[in-house]
Amino acid sequence: xxxxxxxxxxxxxxxxxxxxxxxxxxxxxxxxxxxxxxxxxxxxxxxxxxxxxxxxxxxxxxxxxxxxxxxxxxxxxxxxxxxxxxxxxxxxxxxxxxxxxxxxxxxxxxxxxxxxxxxxxxxxxxxxxxxxxxxxxxxxxxxxxxxxxxxxxxxxxxxxxxxxxxxxxxxxxxxxxxxxxxxxxxxxxxxxxxxxxxxxxxxxxxxxxxxxxxxxxxxxxxxxxxxxxx
Amino acid sequence: xxxxxxxxxxxxxxxxxxxxxxxxxxxxxxxxxxxxxxxxxxxxxxxxxxxxxxxxxxxxxxxxxxxxxxxxxxxxxxxxxxxxxxxxxxxxxxxxxxxxxxxxxxxxxxxxxxxxxxxxxxxxxxxxxxxxxxxxxxxxxxxxxxxxxxxxxxxxxxxxxxxxxxxxxxxxxxxxxxxxxxxxxxxxxxxxxxxxxxxxxxxxxxxxxxxxxxxxxxxxxxxxxxxxxx
DNA sequence: TTGAATAACGTTTTTTTTACATTTTTTTTT
DNA sequence: AAAAAAAAATGTAAAAAAAACGTTATTCAA
Numbered sequence: 448x449x450x451x452x453x454x455x456x457x458x459x460x461x462x463x464x465x466x467x468x469x470x471x472x473x474x475x476x477x478x479x480x481x482x483x484x485x486x487x488x489x490x491x492x493x494x495x496x497x498x499x500x501x502x503x504x505x506x507x508x509x510x511x512x513x514x515x516x517x518x519x520x521x522x523x524x525x526x527x528x529x530x531x532x533x534x535x536x537x538x539x540x541x542x543x544x545x546x547x548x549x550x551x552x553x554x555x556x557x558x559x560x561x562x563x564x565x566x567x568x569x570x571x572x573x574x575x576x577x578x579x580x581x582x583x584x585x586x587x588x589x590x591x592x593x594x595x596x597x598x599x600x601x602x603x604x605x606x607x608x609x610x611x612x613x614x615x616x617x618x619x620x621x622x623x624x625x626x627x628x629x630x631x632x633x634x635x636x637x638x639x640x641x642x643x644x645x646x647x648x649x650x651x652x653x654x655x656x657x658x659x660x661x662x663x664x665x666x667x668x669x670x671x672x673x674x675x676x677x
Numbered sequence: 678x679x680x681x682x683x684x685x686x687x688x689x690x691x692x693x694x695x696x697x698x699x700x701x702x703x704x705x706x707x708x709x710x711x712x713x714x715x716x717x718x719x720x721x722x723x724x725x726x727x728x729x730x731x732x733x734x735x736x737x738x739x740x741x742x743x744x745x746x747x748x749x750x751x752x753x754x755x756x757x758x759x760x761x762x763x764x765x766x767x768x769x770x771x772x773x774x775x776x777x778x779x780x781x782x783x784x785x786x787x788x789x790x791x792x793x794x795x796x797x798x799x800x801x802x803x804x805x806x807x808x809x810x811x812x813x814x815x816x817x818x819x820x821x822x823x824x825x826x827x828x829x830x831x832x833x834x835x836x837x838x839x840x841x842x843x844x845x846x847x848x849x850x851x852x853x854x855x856x857x858x859x860x861x862x863x864x865x866x867x868x869x870x871x872x873x874x875x876x877x878x879x880x881x882x883x884x885x886x887x888x889x890x891x892x893x894x895x896x897x898x899x900x901x902x903x904x905x906x907x
Numbered sequence: 908t909t910g911a912a913t914a915a916c917g918t919t920t921t922t923t924t925t926a927c928a929t930t931t932t933t934t935t936t937t
Numbered sequence: 938a939a940a941a942a943a944a945a946a947t948g949t950a951a952a953a954a955a956a957a958c959g960t961t962a963t964t965c966a967a
Contacts, residue, residue, distance in 0.1 A: 457685060458759075458785055499783055503759025527757040527787050529688075529733025553729055555688055555787075557757050626944075643947070644925065667943040668932040856913075873916070874956065897912040898963040 453499040456549055459556040460507040461494030461594065462522070463601035464515065465584075466565035467618040472584040472634050473565065474598060475515060477576035479591075481542060488577055489538060491591035492598065494556060507559040514573045521617055521677075522561040525604045526597075529555040533593040542591075546575065556592075560601045562617040609635045612652055616675035624662055624670035625649060649673075683729040686779055689786040690737040691724030691824065692752070693831035694745065695814075696795035697848040702814040702864050703795065704828060705745060707806035709821075711772060718807055719768060721821035722828065724786060737789040744803045751847050751907075752791040755834045756827075759785040763823040772821075776805065786822075790831045792847040839865045842882055846905035854892055854900035855879060879903075 464475040478488040493514040497506040504524065512518050531553040534543065570579035582588075587598065609615040609632060616623075618631055629645050649655055654676050662669035694705040708718040723744040727736040734754065742748050761783040764773065800809035812818075817828065839845040839862060846853075848861055859875050879885055884906050892899035 455687060455783070458687065497759070500761045502761060503757065503785060506759075524757060527733065527754060529727070529736075529787065531730045531732060553685070555733060557759065557785075624945085641926070642945090643927085646946085648924095662945095665944085666934055668934080668945050670945055854914085871957070872914095873958085876915085878955090892914095895913085896965055898914050898965080900914055 454496045455499045456496070456547075457552045457554050458497045458503070459494055459554050460497060460503060460510055461492045461556050461558045461597055462507060462511045462514075463492055463558065463560040463598055464511065464517065465560065465562050465601075465605060465618060466568070466581055467631050467634070468565045468581065470630055470634060472618075472631075473581040474584050474587070475563075475570065476580060476582050476590070477514060477572065478578040478580070479542065479575050480577050481538065489542070489591050490582070490588050490594075492594045493576070493579070496554075503557050504559075507557070511559075511561065514576055515568070515579055516571055517561070517563055517568060520561050520563050521614070522559050524557060524559050526600050527555060527557045528593060528597060530593065539592055556597070558597045558601065560604065562605075562614060564618065564620055566620050606635060612648060616655060617677075619675070622658060622660065622672040622674055624672060626670055628673070684726045685729045686726070686777075686782050687784050688727045688733070689724055689784050690727060690733060690740055691722045691786050691788045691827055692737060692741045692744075693722055693788065693790040693828055694741065694747065695790065695792050695831075695835060695848060696798070696811055697861050697864070698795045698811065700860055700864060702848075702861075703811040704814050704817070705793075705800065706810060706812050706820070707744060707802065708808040708810070709772065709805050710807050711768065719772070719821050720812070720818050720824075722824045723806070723809070726784075733787050734789075737787070741789075741791065744806055745798070745809060746801055747791070747793055747798060750791050750793050751844070752789050754787060754789050756830050757785060757787045758823055758827060760823065769822055786827075788827045788831065790834065792835075792844060794848065794850055796850050836865060842878060846885060847907075849905070852888060852890070852902040852904055854902060856900055858903070 462475075466473040466475065475493060476490045477493050478490055480488055493511060495510045495513070497503055501509070504522075507522055507524070508518070511520075511522065533556070534540065534554060565581065570581070572579045584598075584602065587595065589595065590598070605614075615631060615635065616628065619627060625646055628649065629640055629642065632645070633640055655673055656676060658672045658674055660672045662672060692705075696703040696705065705723060706720045707723050708720055710718055723741060725740045725743070727733055731739070734752075737752055737754070738748070741750075741752065763786070764770065764784060795811065800811070802809045814828075814832065817825065819825065820828070835844075845861060845865065846858065849857055855876055858879065859870055859872065862875070863870055885903055886906060888902045888904055890902045892902060
């Protein structure tokens with residue numbers, strides 16, 4: 448490993464990547480294999496150490512790309528987790544020992560979240576990931592390290608932004624109907640919304656534009672399509 | 678230095694401590710002396726490296742206490758700055774060389790902000806701070822490292838919270854008038870507010886309570902005092 | 908007692924948010 | 938061709954929140 452790409456030993460980034468499919472909010476998780484003596488896999492958020500001369504924002508993009516092939520998407524730092532005991536279970540310790548020079552070093556992690564159109568992405572596992580797959584957010588297993596806490600915080604931030612119409616559209620395909628957008632909002636916020644009021648509020652957002660085009664291949668009146676202009 | 682209190686080489690915390698006095702928003706800065714061959718001092722935000730087995734939130738509290746004697750105050754992480762070139766000026770490099778084993782290591786910093794009642798605090802400089810003093814936010818000199826950028830971000834966060842009546846009261850003495858609170862808001866938001874509407878909005882906040890007491894020693898009709906219940 | 912300084916206070920207007928039901932368009936079925 | 942099924946599209950009235958706006962009252966000092 449050259450001087451330039453030395454890993455920092457104690458700074459990592461973790462990415463919480465949300466997607467939406469079949470009316471469920473999903474998050475992208477990787478699975479890593481435990482050591483020989485340990486059966487089963489451990490789910491984790493995609494994340495990895497930062498290079499010593501790398502901007503952390505860039506590290507987040509890089510790691511996300513390496514582990515998931517996603518590039519050029521909305522990616523935002525939302526919190527830094529710095530409990531020295533955040534890597535404390537025996538399982539996590541064992542795994543770290545298998546890949547680290549100094550497994551006892553504390554690691555702080557800077558967490559990012561991003562929203563992706565699932566249609567644009569086919570997960571492909573990387574180096575230490577055995578699998579990379581979308582998991583329903585309402586059915587998350589126990590994750591490595593403090594990743595459950597990181598995910599919870601990310602959800603909080605996501606709900607906040609969606610409630611204020613700041614983001615959310617990025618989760619849908621390029622062309623979407625207002626019905627689909629409303630379903631997305633309802634899943635994220637976990638409550639019913641009034642259809643007419645919802646449409647009024649969306650029409651105020653000037654990054655969402657109506658297209659001269661209608662939904663196709665549907666068993667009822669096709670809806671007008673809209674698009675999000677980043 | 679014992680094993681337990683080893684410094685991490687590449688993680689620091691910086692604290693943006695706001696105060697309010699004489700109708701100006703202030704921020705607490707320290708001054709450190711440059712090396713013998715360099716004249717003049719450099720202003721900086723109070724900040725320092727994190728111990729290797731210390732929670733970063735705790736480190737922020739500790740550093741703030743060490744450098745300013747402030748304890749037990751509102752302290753919130755707001756952003757992590759991770760540009761490897763954030764310590765790039767010649768001056769900063771020189772200074773780092775004088776106190777660090779490995780001056781080339783990149784340092785990421787987790788930034789916190791806090792609001793304090795200036796009346797409760799008399800700055801007292803610590804180890805590497807020659808002075809610790811309140812500076813008018815609208816008249817900030819060039820700061821060490823990327824501290825000007827950190828301060829700008831902190832101001833952005835502060836304005837956001839104040840605009841939503843989330844915080845701000847912590848900057849005033851224990852007992853304050855609505856007039857003083859309004860002046861504080863006007864300085865932070867840099868705009869005039871309507872007195873009656875302002876009072877209405879404050880009366881909705883249930884952490885602000887009217888006292889059975891009036892302002893004293895003032896050359897006009899004394900105002901009712903209010904207090905903030907954390 | 909008067910003047911100076913600021914406190915205290917309520918109403919109207921405008922804007923935003925919420926609540927709520929019917930008609931229209933298209934596809935599939937008979 | 939008509940009917941049924943499914944979701945799309947639409948507007949208005951009421952309530953709540955935010956914004957605009959001026960006068961009177963209290964205290965101190967001279």
